[in-house]
Amino acid sequence: MVTIKQVAQLAGVSFKTVARVVNKEPGVKPHNVEKVEAAIEKLGYRPNKAASLVRKKQSDIIGFISDEISTTPASVAILKGAQDMAWEQGKTLMVFNLDPKHPNKDRLYEECLQHRSEGIIYGAMYHQSVEFSKLFKTLPTVLVNCVSTQNDFTSIVPDDELAGYYVTKQLLYKGYKRIAFLNLNPDIMAAQHRQKGFLKAMQEYGIPENQWRIDTIEQVIEGRTVNIAGEVAKQVIEEFKPDAVLCGKDLAAIKVYLVIERLGLTVGQDIAVASFDNWHDIPEILEPKLSTMALPYYEMGRLAVSQVLQLIANKNTVYPVTHHKVPCLLFDRASF
Amino acid sequence: MVTIKQVAQLAGVSFKTVARVVNKEPGVKPHNVEKVEAAIEKLGYRPNKAASLVRKKQSDIIGFISDEISTTPASVAILKGAQDMAWEQGKTLMVFNLDPKHPNKDRLYEECLQHRSEGIIYGAMYHQSVEFSKLFKTLPTVLVNCVSTQNDFTSIVPDDELAGYYVTKQLLYKGYKRIAFLNLNPDIMAAQHRQKGFLKAMQEYGIPENQWRIDTIEQVIEGRTVNIAGEVAKQVIEEFKPDAVLCGKDLAAIKVYLVIERLGLTVGQDIAVASFDNWHDIPEILEPKLSTMALPYYEMGRLAVSQVLQLIANKNTVYPVTHHKVPCLLFDRASF
DNA sequence: TTGTAAGCGTTATCAT
DNA sequence: ATGATAACGCTTACAA
Numbered sequence: 092m093v094t095i096k097q098v099a100q101l102a103g104v105s106f107k108t109v110a111r112v113v114n115k116e117p118g119v120k121p122h123n124v125e126k127v128e129a130a131i132e133k134l135g136y137r138p139n140k141a142a143s144l145v146r147k148k149q150s151d152i153i154g155f156i157s158d159e160i161s162t163t164p165a166s167v168a169i170l171k172g173a174q175d176m177a178w179e180q181g182k183t184l185m186v187f188n189l190d191p192k193h194p195n196k197d198r199l200y201e202e203c204l205q206h207r208s209e210g211i212i213y214g215a216m217y218h219q220s221v222e223f224s225k226l227f228k229t230l231p232t233v234l235v236n237c238v239s240t241q242n243d244f245t246s247i248v249p250d251d252e253l254a255g256y257y258v259t260k261q262l263l264y265k266g267y268k269r270i271a272f273l274n275l276n277p278d279i280m281a282a283q284h285r286q287k288g289f290l291k292a293m294q295e296y297g298i299p300e301n302q303w304r305i306d307t308i309e310q311v312i313e314g315r316t317v318n319i320a321g322e323v324a325k326q327v328i329e330e331f332k333p334d335a336v337l338c339g340k341d342l343a344a345i346k347v348y349l350v351i352e353r354l355g356l357t358v359g360q361d362i363a364v365a366s367f368d369n370w371h372d373i374p375e376i377l378e379p380k381l382s383t384m385a386l387p388y389y390e391m392g393r394l395a396v397s398q399v400l401q402l403i404a405n406k407n408t409v410y411p412v413t414h415h416k417v418p419c420l421l422f423d424r425a426s427f
Numbered sequence: 428m429v430t431i432k433q434v435a436q437l438a439g440v441s442f443k444t445v446a447r448v449v450n451k452e453p454g455v456k457p458h459n460v461e462k463v464e465a466a467i468e469k470l471g472y473r474p475n476k477a478a479s480l481v482r483k484k485q486s487d488i489i490g491f492i493s494d495e496i497s498t499t500p501a502s503v504a505i506l507k508g509a510q511d512m513a514w515e516q517g518k519t520l521m522v523f524n525l526d527p528k529h530p531n532k533d534r535l536y537e538e539c540l541q542h543r544s545e546g547i548i549y550g551a552m553y554h555q556s557v558e559f560s561k562l563f564k565t566l567p568t569v570l571v572n573c574v575s576t577q578n579d580f581t582s583i584v585p586d587d588e589l590a591g592y593y594v595t596k597q598l599l600y601k602g603y604k605r606i607a608f609l610n611l612n613p614d615i616m617a618a619q620h621r622q623k624g625f626l627k628a629m630q631e632y633g634i635p636e637n638q639w640r641i642d643t644i645e646q647v648i649e650g651r652t653v654n655i656a657g658e659v660a661k662q663v664i665e666e667f668k669p670d671a672v673l674c675g676k677d678l679a680a681i682k683v684y685l686v687i688e689r690l691g692l693t694v695g696q697d698i699a700v701a702s703f704d705n706w707h708d709i710p711e712i713l714e715p716k717l718s719t720m721a722l723p724y725y726e727m728g729r730l731a732v733s734q735v736l737q738l739i740a741n742k743n744t745v746y747p748v749t750h751h752k753v754p755c756l757l758f759d760r761a762s763f
Numbered sequence: 764t765t766g767t768a769a770g771c772g773t774t775a776t777c778a779t
Numbered sequence: 780a781t782g783a784t785a786a787c788g789c790t791t792a793c794a795a
Contacts, residue, residue, distance in 0.1 A: 105783080107783080108781060108782075118780055123780085135565070138541055139481070140543070140773095141542070142772035144477040145773065146786075146787050146788095186522050201473065205476045207428070229471070349684065349685070349713070376679075378657060378682070431789070440766090441765065441766045443765070443766055474789080481773075481790090482771045483771085
């Protein structure tokens with residue numbers, strides 16, 4: 092690899108002058124700038140970031156540790172958001188995936204430390220509560236899509252309660268009166284919060300208990316989550332005869348559509364359907380197009396980076412831990 | 428940050444002894460190993476990868492430049508495969524996303540060069556032909572899910588022709604006689620290759636031309652790809668009355684299912700459906716479960732890393748460029 | 764078995 | 780405006 096000294100030699104100046112040109116420091120004669128730039132071009136010189144990092148203390152690297160996040164299409168957007176923001180701020184994101192077989196957060200954290208990462212973002216696959224070792228206190232650290240069991244890290248999560256509340260209110264506002272909520276696995280936080288929002292809206296509208304019902308579309312059998320949306324939807328629709336179904340995720344909404352079709356009913360006319368995710372092309376592909384609460388993953392990714400940069404900037408001052416709930420947006424299409 | 432010298436001082440040995448312990452070089456007295464390890468533990472020392480890189484020439488970093496790949500759920504698996512393989516080989520993947528608004532491959536390549544990346548993987552969103560500047564010749568470079576217009580880079584793509592051939596043969600073998608192929612946008616390579624395979628199978632089975640038909644489910648209007656799978660499927664099924672529909676992607680298969688339902692027919696009984704992708708949960712969620720040709724993204728990611736490592740190892744010897752077509756697997760479920 | 768000295772490609776400091 | 784020299788934290792080579 093070409094070094095600054097070789098450039099200096101070819102340009103016939105000292106290597107410090109080359110450094111000045113490379114780092115755009117002022118005070119180099121235009122004539123020399125030209126010579127240096129020509130030499131750089133000719134030799135194909137690139138500054139060595141590692142060498143630079145050894146001397147100045149800025150690595151401009153942010154570590155991103157993901158609990159399977161990057162294989163979960165729904166939340167790939169977190170990564171993308173983080174990467175975009177990092178790039179805009181002149182930082183490089185170093186992404187590490189947790190091995191699902193041997194999930195060892197600390198090992199990846201060590202990796203980040205060795206690269207002199209300035210801060211860490213930990214992203215989870217779904218809104219949950221995670222336990223962290225004291226190692227995670229080493230660097231400014233922000234959690235996305237999860238909170239720590241001790242609540243002792245800055246965290247960024249979707250505002251699931253508000254989302255549940257909002258979409259339910261919209262349904263009620265539009266005149267639906269018998270709503271079935273086909274919720275996710277009740278063990279996960281998202282499900283709990285959405286349910287809270289759902290109930291709040293019900294209460295606010297004074298809907299009696301026999302006019303709504305909540306079921307779960309996921310069953311955990313031996314640690315594996317099994318989707319039973321189809322069966323549940325069929326049973327609920329036949330027995331309870333709702334005029335609207337609120338579905339825990341778009342993927343399950345596909346099943347609900349299919350079930351409704353099969354019962355000879357029409358989505359949007361006979362039964363309204365609403366959902367959570369706004370996952371990629373799915374809402375647009377369904378007919379009628381699915382109205383769904385978008386999870387703000389991309390924005391959460393961006394916010395994570397801006398938060399971690401803030402923590403880095405205020406490293407020495409003790410800062411109260413903040414928790415951010417990012418609002419979800421309703422994509423109002425044609426299913427209710 | 429703690430340095431090797433501080434550790435040495437606390438342990439009461441020379442910094443070289445600490446280096447030996449850190450790098451697991453043999454020939455240090457057990458007693459001293461203990462002392463050093465205690466000091467490392469106490470001070471929380473981590474070796475500085477940047478400093479090490481400055482001296483030895485190995486960065487152990489592989490650059491991964493992605494053309495929107497990491498936002499495309501279907502091919503997130505490429506990244507995951509690459510990352511897994513890289514990790515297994517003791518390498519770190521540095522991932523960069525192309526900005527869709529200002530896609531500048533060269534700038535990201537520069538970034539990789541500055542980090543002294545040892546090789547580059549360029550991943551595309553879908554199987555296509557891409558043009559590269561001479562800059563890409565700087566480092567050992569492997570293309571995934573695309574080929575270069577000049578065919579001058581090692582490339583890894585799915586064997587779309589074989590996939591099209593194989594799934595068609597399976598359909599024919601199972602006795603279907605009137606097959607409608609609802610293909611992707613004919614401009615993309617995947618569509619062209621699959622069509623070739625489709626036709627080959629047809630010919631092999633001696634199916635007359637009026638017993639099959641090919642339509643496209645994507646229209647490019649002003650540069651934007653519009654999905655018209657629903658309309659096309661409806662028309663084709665009503666007019667052509669196929670006994671099997673081969674669909675360009677799982678997402679479109681959802682629409683095909685819906686259309687078939689609506690016509691009062693049953694997937695798997697009245698009309699078989701086959702597809703390409705095996706995208707995440709979709710095939711499992713449909714009823715009957717969708718039989719689909721899985722695109723081998725994960726494997727392609729792994730292969731990309733192993734290929735680039737091979738190129739790096741044989742850097743000095745001139746090597747003929749190789750093109751890898753990775754076979755696709757049929758996930759045989761219940762839709763045909 | 765352990766330590767010393769030089770060197771990697773930068774940046775920082777200070778002198779010219 | 781330019782350059783010499785030291786320093787960063789590590790690895791390499793060699794000496795003790």
